[in-house]
Amino acid sequence: MLLRGTISYTLPTSTLRLRTTYTYPQNVAVSAQSTSSKFSISDQDLESRGFVLRRTVEDLNLDHLNSVFVAVGFPKRDPVKIRVALKNTDALLWVEYSKTQRPVAFARATGDGVFNAIIWDVVVDPSFQGIGLGKAVMERLVEELVGKGICNIALYSEPRVLGFYRPLGFVADPDGIRGMVYSRKQKYNK
Numbered sequence: 001m002l003l004r005g006t007i008s009y010t011l012p013t014s015t016l017r018l019r020t021t022y023t024y025p026q027n028v029a030v031s032a033q034s035t036s037s038k039f040s041i042s043d044q045d046l047e048s049r050g051f052v053l054r055r056t057v058e059d060l061n062l063d064h065l066n067s068v069f070v071a072v073g074f075p076k077r078d079p080v081k082i083r084v085a086l087k088n089t090d091a092l093l094w095v096e097y098s099k100t101q102r103p104v105a106f107a108r109a110t111g112d113g114v115f116n117a118i119i120w121d122v123v124v125d126p127s128f129q130g131i132g133l134g135k136a137v138m139e140r141l142v143e144e145l146v147g148k149g150i151c152n153i154a155l156y157s158e159p160r161v162l163g164f165y166r167p168l169g170f171v172a173d174p175d176g177i178r179g180m181v182y183s184r185k186q187k188y189n190k
């Protein structure tokens, strides 16, 4: 379906899609000392708090990542399948806590590289939630995708998280477009 000059396709009802004209939130979630950052918190400020941003799977311990998934209530997945999924992922971002060298925040996106992307697995370790890490990861992932010229960025949102995504520029059912999904329940622990 062609929607206002952008390529669009149907997604599940609860799917949110990013407005093509993305504007970064102006409000600052975590008091960022650097005013030059286009993000709510700069890379430097994150580092000064012991958080290192990473954009590759190198050094990412998949068992530790799985632990974060489980801690937030996601099903535990086969690390071999996670590795395949990450290999087929176009963009990913995770935050390492220097003290433990473990991942504490993560998000990734798949897509066709030019028109569309879907964001998956947005998680923040419960011990580190509410301090701006989720926003920090999402802002950077979206910026990377938009920088590649991708106009449609979609994601699935649980109802309780809609309020997290909205200020990041995501809207539900844009222009009344409703998503549809064919889904077979998977046994994730295999």
Ligand SMILES: CC(C)(COP(=O)(O)OP(=O)(O)OC[C@H]1O[C@@H](n2cnc3c(N)ncnc32)[C@H](O)[C@@H]1OP(=O)(O)O)[C@@H](O)C(=O)NCCC(=O)NCCS
Pocket (backbone or CB within 6 Å): 027, 028, 029, 072, 122, 123, 124, 125, 128, 129, 130, 131, 132, 133, 134, 135, 136, 156, 157, 158, 160, 161, 162, 163, 164
């Ligand atoms: C949702 C999640 C990724 C948010 O990460 P976080 O690091 O706790 O969020 P942040 O601290 O970056 O919050 C950024 C902003 O979003 C708001 N926010 C966070 N979670 C929210 C929620 N569930 N509903 C509404 N607003 C929320 C914060 O209040 C903050 O607002 P502010 O910028 O005005 O101060 C995290 O809570 C999480 O991993 N949840 C469990 C897994 C999950 O549900 N993932 C999403 C799958 S759809």
